[in-house]
Amino acid sequence: MLFSLIGKQIKMLIRNKQPLIILLVMPIVLITILSLALAGIMDNGAEEAIQARLVLVDESTWEQEKVTIQEFLEKEGITGPPLEALLTQIENNNPIQILENNILASNEIEKYISVEHKQPKDLDTIRQDKEVDGILTVRPSFRLNYVKSAYFDKKVEPNLDLYLSQENEIRASIIQSVISEWQYGFTQSLALSKAGLSIEEVMENTKRVEKVEQVLEDHEREIPSSIYYTVGMLVMFALYVPAFLAGFALQEVQWKVYDRIILAGISSTLYALSIFITGTLVALVQQIIMLSYGKFALKIEWIGLEGMIDIVLSYSVFVGGLAALLTTLQFRSKSDGILNAFTGFIVSIFAFLGGSFINIGDISETLANIGDFTPNGAAMTAILSIQKGQEIAVIWPYMAVLYGYVSLCVLLAIVLFPRRGVTV
Amino acid sequence: MLQAINLHKKFKTKEVVRQVNMQLEAGESVGLIGPNGAGKSTTISMLSSLIIPTSGDVEWQGASITKNPESLRKVLGIVPQEIALYPELSARENLAFFGRIYGLKGPTLNERIEEVLQKIGLTDRQKDIVKTFSGGMKRRLNIGAALLHKPSILIMDEPTVGIDPQSRAYILDTVKQLVEEGMTLLYTSHYMEEVELLCDKIYIMDQGAIIAYGTKDELKSLVSDNQTIELKARILSTIFESALIDQFPKATVRKEEDLLTITMPKSEEPLATIFAIAANNDVMITSAIVKIPTLEDVFLNLTGRALRD
16 A cells, blocks of 8 residues: 555656756756856865875886896806896886886775886976875886895985875875875885785785875865755755645645545545655655765765665654655645645745855855754754764764654644545 | 435635435435525535534434544445546546556556456546546546445435536436436436436426425426417418317417417326317318426526526
8 A cells, every 4th residue: 555655656757847946857957057157266276086196206117226236246256047036026016016006096096096117207297286186206226225225224215206286285285195105115115024024014005095094184175066966956945745636635635536545535634744754755765866966976985885875864754754744734725825835935034044045154144054954954964074084973863853853744744634524 | 225314514704514414225326406606505415414514413323423433434325516536647547546446456446447448438448547538538538537436325425517418418327327227326416307307206406495396297386387388380270279278178288379378287298189279170280399387497486596596
């Protein structure tokens, strides 16, 4: 029975053009227009991508250094097959090799750092490129010096230069954290390799990924207009879902279909529950579509998946509760006056206070605080906090606001929903 | 047996239904007639347990349905005056939905949908969206939706409002067939001829109260025991008039141009005799209408107003 009621309500929504236009087309159009129109004002040069661009400039190569390393080893009295074996081991396990093939090429790090190889002659040009977040220059004789210090305890240091751009602090920090960890790893390996521990074991990846995540947590990501308005429209237009469902419910009463439903033995509680679940499902699907549009059309990288799931699900549950309450109030008033007031006035006020169109905090701190107590405002602030890279714990107060509204809506719907037929 | 006992309904200060007593026996077809706003729909809503009476009670099989309506609802089919369907769904989807909420599913549901579609003549249009249907087709589907769970009592509220004569005839045939199959029917309409065609017993309602009830003949007898015959002929002679009066001494004959109006007791069967007298007097009758009092006349007589006023 419940599934029949939900299925029927979803079919009614899908087969009507107006809900589809208002719930999907309008927000997508507004997201696109506002994102593009206000990008110049809001973005402040900040980029939404968090993948750092690292240029690797190797002033030498294995092939070039191999000869000098071989000569050094022979001088140290290593010849014949042991020499060949050691050369092979050095080729495969030297820090540059590990950095390029094991660390930067790993799936975990590839998400955060893209690597390009350039020649030393390009260094000046690369330094002018504002898109480049870091340049790692491997000095000549790096490999030879590494062999000398790692295998023969000579007092020479393998030299590296790391240049970090000031353009984007987060991305530069990501590069710095990975390279520092790598440097720490191979410095340790100089000592540990003597104790028989392989360099790869010393320089395993996990710690570096943690470091990158730590960097993301420590730095607030700039919120560009595309993210701001995708979230703003998402929370605002979800409020129209209850309006449509309550509107259909009133039509059911006016058409006397509701009488048929009640006569068939469907309890008013089950009917209200079907509205609640439909509202939740539709809002969830609507939000997923909006977020997907942001991801694929506007190239937004949504971060903090766990927090996002929590917020989107909770907001959907609130929308479901609101749908049940609006339906109840319409059944009580037996007219669409409440619905008109909700769509024409309350949604606009909530959207304004919640910051769907402008960051209300820029106008008044008090209004922004009030806005955080509207359901859409709470959801929006929670999503934006997650998108700034803040910890998930920051959303709990907003979730409390949302679930406060859910409880209120459900409670009122339970108390006020007409138990018998509704006459108009 | 479904029985309304002193039903009374007040909306705020307005009395909509006043002390209504009605009775529906199994297999009986009962008509409820009255002008718009007479309180028919409110009475039906109380009888079907959708609204609670301000006072009085409705009993089904001897038990009150006010507090426990489930036993009645299971066996009740309602055809409201409104098109109680989802216009965005197809005919089949509508029937499937209403079938499912009555607990039908799987092959049983499909079988019932097929039967109902056949009964209402919409098998060929079952996949079409309801909003594309004509008024008559929507009305037929409106009836179909009430029949899915095989109710034993069918309450129909103005089921033929606003449709073409062809669809109306189809619906009346369908309802007649249902009555013949043993369905208990409560039929409201302000089309007297429909109620006369379908119903054994008729309640006449006005301003919230039942003002008369009985069989058709019983109600019509309230108006008059006479019948009126209107004759038109090429040449109406005074000899013909005298011959008629000689033959029907209790009759009164009135002549206006080419129209002769004869009023006589209902018990007499006059037409054959009148034609014989006309032939003997070389009068060629061009039309003969036997006017029997209608329910419309009954209502007019009881309230002083026409039913459609």
